[in-house]
Amino acid sequence: MEIIQTVQQLQQLQNRFKKLNIGFVPTMGALHDGHISLIKQAREQNDVVVVSIFVNPTQFLEGEDLETYPKKMEADSKICELCNVDYLFAPEISTMYSGDEVLIKAPNIRGYTLEGVKRPGHFDGMLQIVLKLLNLVQPTNAYFGKKDAQQLSLIKLMVDNFFLNVNIVECEIVREEDGLAMSSRNVYLSKDERIDALSISKSLKYAAKQIGSGELDCEVLINSMREIMNKIDIEYVAITNRKFEKIEKIELGNSMILVAAQVGTTRLIDNIWI
Amino acid sequence: MEIIQTVQQLQQLQNRFKKLNIGFVPTMGALHDGHISLIKQAREQNDVVVVSIFVNPTQFLEGEDLETYPKKMEADSKICELCNVDYLFAPEISTMYSGDEVLIKAPNIRGYTLEGVKRPGHFDGMLQIVLKLLNLVQPTNAYFGKKDAQQLSLIKLMVDNFFLNVNIVECEIVREEDGLAMSSRNVYLSKDERIDALSISKSLKYAAKQIGSGELDCEVLINSMREIMNKIDIEYVAITNRKFEKIEKIELGNSMILVAAQVGTTRLIDNIWI
DSSP, X not given: XXXXXXXXXXXXHHHTTXXXXXXXXXXXXXXXXXXXXXXXXXXXXXXXXXXXXXXXXXXXXXXXXXXXXXXXXXXHHHHHHHTTOSEEEOOOHHHHOOSSOOEEEOOTTGGGSTHHHHXXXXXXXXXXXXXXXXXXXXXXXXXXXXXXXXXXXXXXXXXXXXTXXXXXXXXXXXXXXXXXXXXXXXXXXXXXXXHHHHHHHHHHHHHHHHHHTTOOBHHHHHHHXXXXXXXXXXXXXXXXXXXXXXXXXXXXXXEEEEEEXXXXXXXXXXXXXX | OEEEOSHHHHHHHHHXXXXXXXXXXXXXXXXXXXXXXXXXXXXXXXXXXXXXXXXXGGGSOTTSSTTTSOOOHHHHHHHHHHTTXXXXXXXXXXXXXXXXXXXXXXXXXXXXXXXXXHSTTHHHHHHHHHHHHHHXXXXXXXXXXXXXXXXXXXXXXXXXXXXXXXXXXXXXXXXXTTSOBOOGGGGGOOHHHHHHHHHHHHHHHHHHHHHHTTOOBHHHHHHHHHHHTTTSEEEEEEEEETTOOBOSBOOTTSEEEEEEEEETTEXXXXXXXX
């Protein structure tokens, strides 16, 4: 008999039995170039690629756009085909949820700041569906974009906390030519709103430039960003460390600048990792 | 590309890659004949047997017996050795928990009745550690006793909800010769308390006999059980269906009688499945 006291020993035992690398890209569909970059990365790094499309009801709050969230199954399926996806998992809601369920709760500190304040319960539902999907697909690598920075951080935390045997791959934000971060919700924007929305990425770029010139004071950076975004309805501009704790001075390699704003009726988020 | 819409299809894919059957018996140590029967069953039904010993702090409430819970690592290790266990997983608390964690919440309905009322938060912590252990060990079969009936039911629900690729094996309650259900907490009982504690299993046996004679009225059954247990401090005597919803009339094959009681300072539970 062997006595095991570390996680590493246990996982080594399991990896002995694994044969193929599975890459997994979970999405809510309405695939855009951001998703495609994730899928391509998964394709390059794995033997088998699984994409899921599921608009998860439990991560939408009352009054959010669950009903109107863009659905493009035919086009999405075609995109996956063209990207050489092996399996597209597109379950019904009743496949993923039953009645009275065991629930997930975002962590007390990191889960209730920024998006966690603005969208209470959103992360609980997001973590719930990601846990379900990771358990179902059992991927070697799972791909998530940095645009949903807090989501990505909480998923990594959940993977650590629950000892999920998966590698979370952090993928760079993909932007339109003019700088707007790709989002399935961009289709909601009118022509004028589209122009106003650009101020988000512009403000982030400007902050990065200022930091490059040696400005590390977060208050100064945030004020100049707010000025650039003066035409849109800012929800928050925050500068934090990688644990989403607010900081006063930029720590290079450990900081993030995060923005959420309403442009017309569309809620957009963007960020930059410093 | 293959489009998958059901859980069964996905799990079939995964099972292709599995080679060995792993049987898992999670325990809090202080192993008794009840545990040994689980381990023997695991040994018979699997290629590899893993036992874990971990006194999980998050399932103990403030004021419960976390500090005094019996610890017998040396004897336990010997028992496992004698039962031909392959791996004994005995982690430190710091191996299983870090700081601010993603949390589990017992389901709203089934999680907040009986034990869930008497020990609020207990099931959250229990499900949290079981999820961690199942993910770490990734067993084919995991063995749980019917004594903790509500625990067993919630674990099965969690396995369904989170699509854990494991078979939960329900194991019969093992009793002392005089009928007392085996428990690591029985060592707390004085000689006199030990005698009083017998009224719990006696009352359950009596109820089963009454049911055998055609008495299906739950109120009548509960009243006669309470009479038998008149020397101990009953927390609850409940008759429910397998979803822990109280019932008024026994449904054969779908009912449970559950008791929790304090005998001296020791809290005991027992049950019978009808």
